[in-house]
Amino acid sequence: MHALDGNAIGGLLLEVFGAEMTTATGTCAHCGAAAQVAELVVYLEAPGTVVRCRSCESVLIVIVDVRGTKCVDLRGAATLQ
Amino acid sequence: MSFVSRGFRGRRRESDADPARVPPGQYTTDDFPVLSAGPTPHTPLPEWTFSIVQGDEKKTWTWDEFRALPSETVTVDIHCVTRWSKLDTTWEGVSVDTLLEEADSEAPYILAFCDGGYTTNLPAEDVTGGKAWVAFGYGGEALDPEHGGPARLLVPHLYFWKSAKWLRGLVLREEDEPGFWETYGYHMYGDPWREQRYSGD
Amino acid sequence: MARAAVLGRLTWQVAGVEQVVDETPGVRTIVLDVPDWPGHRAGQHLDIRLTAEDGYRAEREYSIASAPDEPVAITVERLDDGEVSPYLTEELRPGDGLELRGPIGGYFVWDPEDGGPLLLVAGGSGVVPLRAMLRHRQRSGSDAPVRLLYSSRTLGDVIYRRELDQAADGVEVVHTLTREQPPGWTGPARRVDAELLGEVAWPTEDGALAFVCGPTSFVETVAAGLVELGYPPARVKTERFGATGR
Numbered sequence: 131m132h133a134l135d136g137n138a139i140g141g142l143l144l145e146v147f148g149a150e151m152t153t154a155t156g157t158c159a160h161c162g163a164a165a166q167v168a169e170l171v172v173y174l175e176a177p178g179t180v181v182r183c184r185s186c187e188s189v190l191i192v193i194v195d196v197r198g199t200k201c202v203d204l205r206g207a208a209t210l211q
Numbered sequence: 212m213s214f215v216s217r218g219f220r221g222r223r224r225e226s227d228a229d230p231a232r233v234p235p236g237q238y239t240t241d242d243f244p245v246l247s248a249g250p251t252p253h254t255p256l257p258e259w260t261f262s263i264v265q266g267d268e269k270k271t272w273t274w275d276e277f278r279a280l281p282s283e284t285v286t287v288d289i290h291c292v293t294r295w296s297k298l299d300t301t302w303e304g305v306s307v308d309t310l311l312e313e314a315d316s317e318a319p320y321i322l323a324f325c326d327g328g329y330t331t332n333l334p335a336e337d338v339t340g341g342k343a344w345v346a347f348g349y350g351g352e353a354l355d356p357e358h359g360g361p362a363r364l365l366v367p368h369l370y371f372w373k374s375a376k377w378l379r380g381l382v383l384r385e386e387d388e389p390g391f392w393e394t395y396g397y398h399m400y401g402d403p404w405r406e407q408r409y410s411g412d
Numbered sequence: 413m414a415r416a417a418v419l420g421r422l423t424w425q426v427a428g429v430e431q432v433v434d435e436t437p438g439v440r441t442i443v444l445d446v447p448d449w450p451g452h453r454a455g456q457h458l459d460i461r462l463t464a465e466d467g468y469r470a471e472r473e474y475s476i477a478s479a480p481d482e483p484v485a486i487t488v489e490r491l492d493d494g495e496v497s498p499y500l501t502e503e504l505r506p507g508d509g510l511e512l513r514g515p516i517g518g519y520f521v522w523d524p525e526d527g528g529p530l531l532l533v534a535g536g537s538g539v540v541p542l543r544a545m546l547r548h549r550q551r552s553g554s555d556a557p558v559r560l561l562y563s564s565r566t567l568g569d570v571i572y573r574r575e576l577d578q579a580a581d582g583v584e585v586v587h588t589l590t591r592e593q594p595p596g597w598t599g600p601a602r603r604v605d606a607e608l609l610g611e612v613a614w615p616t617e618d619g620a621l622a623f624v625c626g627p628t629s630f631v632e633t634v635a636a637g638l639v640e641l642g643y644p645p646a647r648v649k650t651e652r653f654g655a656t657g658r
Contacts (some may be wrong), residue, residue, distance in 0.1 A: 135652045
């Protein structure tokens with residue numbers, strides 16, 4: 131299995147958001163399911179980090195390191211707080 | 212001067228690969244790393260279809276029909292944007308030219324679509340003229356689901372994210388529209404020899 | 413102070429390797445001297461970064477194995493096809509520098525005020541953050557009852573074995589050995605399943621807090637099993653480790 135959970139990106143999210151995010155709640159823009167970031171499905175072995183909804187598998191967050199800068203796409207998350 | 216870890220070399224080994232075959236910024240590997248943006252799909256073959264879509268028109272093959280098409284075995288080098296390159300990989304597949312024959316299209320762009328929702332975009336001329344295949348075999352065996360089986364796109368002259376896994380079809384388009392990784396910052400074209408990794412490179 | 417410990421440093425810093433301890437063949441604890449360490453909570457982890465001379469980098473994360481009032485230590489299992497773990501378990505030595513950032517994590521953590529009873533379920537090296545929790549429990553004087561269900565391949569693979577054999581009052585440890593058992597072994601000898609969970613887990617009415625850590629497939633089987641037994645999902649905390657290669 132290649133999937134981990136949001137615990138695996140605690141450091142990356144700390145770097146990107148400047149805050150501890152694994153206890154933040156994300157809601158899926160596709161199905162509305164709410165979950166703590168630590169419980170989301172994370173794929174690290176890819177050209178970027180992909181965070182998916184545990185209920186419907188839709189993409190919530192994508193983080194790509196573009197030439198040293200972390201680019202974060204949150205369009206798949208209706209909310210993240 | 213950033214910190215250097217004494218004695219750390221990483222996975223790369225001294226390679227005797229011909230440097231002319233290794234694009235800039237790449238290293239060669241004997242492994243075949245599995246990269247994935249999502250769960251591995253498992254579409255049963257009786258449900259699997261491949262389609263060429265153009266506007267409202269669609270030509271579809273079942274697995275049996277697809278496997279009845281002429282296929283060929285090719286040995287190519289592949290280059291992943293995450294910097295590994297693997298030389299002399301052997302694949303068996305149907306040339307995209309064969310699949311596009313009937314469509315007789317002049318559409319300049321393609322969007323490949325896959326189980327699991329992955330997509331990638333390419334110019335039509337980069338998947339024709341013997342440059343691309345829909346591959347169902349790797350290393351003499353059926354393509355493993357981890358590596359995109361039952362069938363994936365194979366476009367070796369571009370970064371390997373363009374060789375979409377779990378391929379289900381190609382949409383022929385007038386406009387070039389970004390696929391999955393292209394939407395998140397990767398290059399629209401992706402030529403490893405010009406190191407086109409990210410948008411703007 | 414707890415807030416500062418959770419946030420940790422946003423930037424990478426170089427720690428000194430103080431000591432290395434071989435726990436089992438292939439598993440090593442690395443004790444670190446971290447300048448300006450803000451403290452940590454039991455269950456948190458560090459991000460480790462290795463840089464080769466040509467600038468090539470590899471990053472991994474490792475759970476902190478020590479209690480908050482002890483020197484920072486991580487325990488690393490050598491993975492055969494790993495890139496970082498062979499370096500950490502075979503090459504790195506006292507006196508070397510190790511680049512890290514942390515502590516990281518606010519979800520998979522236990523503080524004594526969280527109380528118990530605690531159900532800790534470990535698959536292989538998943539025992540590491542749970543051991544930090546056990547040490548913290550003991551050193552803080554907490555009397556929260558704990559049951560640890562720990563799955564290993566063989567007895568020789570059990571990390572912190574002697575320490576767990578001498579477990580403090582109120583701590584029960586159940587080992588299951590999945591591949592090979594020593595002669596006379598009377599404990600469980602199979603992968604953790606619903607039945608084994610049912611035997612070891614606190615009854616649902618006790619309101620236990622569960623922490624499950626190990627490879628992804630292990631964690632998912634166990635978490636689903638606990639929810640089946642009636643544990644509220646919010647009382648089952650999970651941390652998945654990579655099964656291979658990381």
